[in-house]
Amino acid sequence: MSHYNRRDFLSTLGLGCASVGATTLLSGITNMGLLNAAASANAPVYTQNGYKALVCILLAGGNDSYNMLIPRGASEYTEYADVRTNLKIPQEQLLPVNPLNPDGRLYGLHPNMPNIQSMFNTGKLAFIANVGALVAPTTLTTFNGAQNLPLGLFSHSDQEKHWQTSVPQDRNALGWGGRLADILHTNNANQNISMNISLNGINIFQRGDIIQSYAIEPRNSGSVAITGSSNNGFYQTLKRQTLDNLLDINYQNILEKAYANSVTGSKESSLEFSTAIDNGVSFTTVFGEDNLSQRLNMVAKTIAARDFLNVSNQTFFVQLGGFDTHDNFMLEHGELMATLDTALQSFYDTLVELGVENDVTTFTISDFARKLVSNGNGSDHAWGGHALVMGGAVGGQKIYGQYPNLYLGNSLDTGDGRLIPTTSCDEYFAELAMWFGASPSDLNQILPNIGNFWTPSAGSQPIGFMG
Secondary structure (H helix, E strand, O other): OOHHHHHHHHHHOOOOOOOOOEEEOOOOOOOHHHHHHHHHOOOOOOOOOOOEEEEEEEEOOOOOHHHOEEEOOHHHHHHHHHHHHHHOOOHHHOEEEOOOOOOOOOEEEOOOOHHHHHHHHOOOEEEEEEEEOOOOOOOHHHHHOOOOOOOOOOOHHHHHHHHHHOOOOOOOOOOHHHHHHHHHHHHOOOOOOOOEEEOOOOOOOOOOOOOOEEEOOOOHHHOOOOOOOOOOHHHHHHHHHHHHHHHHOOOOOHHHHHHHHHHHHHHHHHHHHHHHHHOOOOOOOOOOOOHHHHHHHHHHHHHHOHHHHOOOEEEEEEEEOOOOOOOOHHHHHHHHHHHHHHHHHHHHHHHHHHOOOOOEEEEEEEOOOEOOOOOOOOOOEOOOEEEEEEOOOEOOOOEEEOOOOOOOOOOOEOOOOOEOOOEEHHHHHHHHHHHHOOOHHHHHHHOOOHHHOOOOOOOOOOOOOEO
16 A cells, blocks of 8 residues: 555544644554553552643633723723723623722723632632733833834734744744743653643644643543544444554554554553543533533543543643624623633632642633724724633732723823733743742743843742732
8 A cells, every 4th residue: 555545544544644743632442452551540550749730721813801801990991981982891880800909990890700700809810911922021112113022913823823932023932831841741750641731732832842732622531533433333343453453564664654653652642541531530510511611621621630640730722712803892702701701610610629729720811902992893903911810829819910001192002002011921921830830940941031021030920920
């Protein structure tokens, strides 16, 4: 069988080419050796001395976060309403939050976020105000002089990438989660499963030199089925046997051999992962049927199986799309806020049920915020916006950073309410990385621009939201 035909034949079995830089999960494939390995995984052989996980949620498309965290006091609300015009949320509908670090303003949340309101007011969640991708601290003067600006500023593809790499002067940088895992992956006793688990396929955030993402699905114990979905038992058995026979061939072509070895390793990892998920600690919290809830449900199942997986550290990548709201903004953004609100509540409740709420920190990133000025029925691309971070280790019920003035022509306004960030992604991510286990001396490797904003030193934090 020629290389081309063999590849074609593998495709008919549901086995496409493995994605470069990622482990493809396989399921429904058996042989005696793998069954024995799977059976031995039923009991954990490694006792955890501590566990920490970071859960990154990408709000893809650019979250209009100035309609997520909103000033509600009389004068500041008037400023907000004047600039947002037909995009404003009525003042009486805002859900009040009561920060422990008041700045003289009153704040409220989108009316579709009652769970996040409750989590904030009870200290489980915090906001990072006006954060964004920066190469160096930026003012209107340096902006107008085009000094040290991120590449492709206001572009979806560039800005989404910059949030995941934290190196906005380089379009080819590795992900900061990947660089973090490159340093810390030996913390995990089990090196068969990547420290970096993705619920949305291959991503930049988890791409490292050594460690890549391990892509799973929110179904079938996390595994991606590759042998088809036919219920015909004979057909399924034939496909399994055929694939096993192909993998057993002693290939002479180096590329064919490498590919076969990759698939074999993925097959073994898939069985190990699926067995761990099936035998993890059960929980009773019910998740919604929307995509974000189901993905966070699988994240929770993976965390519940941490002892079976023999891991001490994990990162997770989850995406919620639909935030490119140039039109029909009020309805679409409101629905997205409701989805985020219910999914985060279910996830946090599950972490409490599992007793790991202090060991898991969930944080949001997004391409950018949106212009404060309406485009007619929506909002266009901007820059600095607000993020949220959730977990028992978070110094909750606070708004960190500098919430900006919202009137047009203020000292951060590059035009139409497109605001320069006053907190960098590097500062935001540095605290998460250090909480996860990185030392201050590691930060220059994980976040190459951190020295432009903060000098890493033992016992200090750039923002102060982690504990």
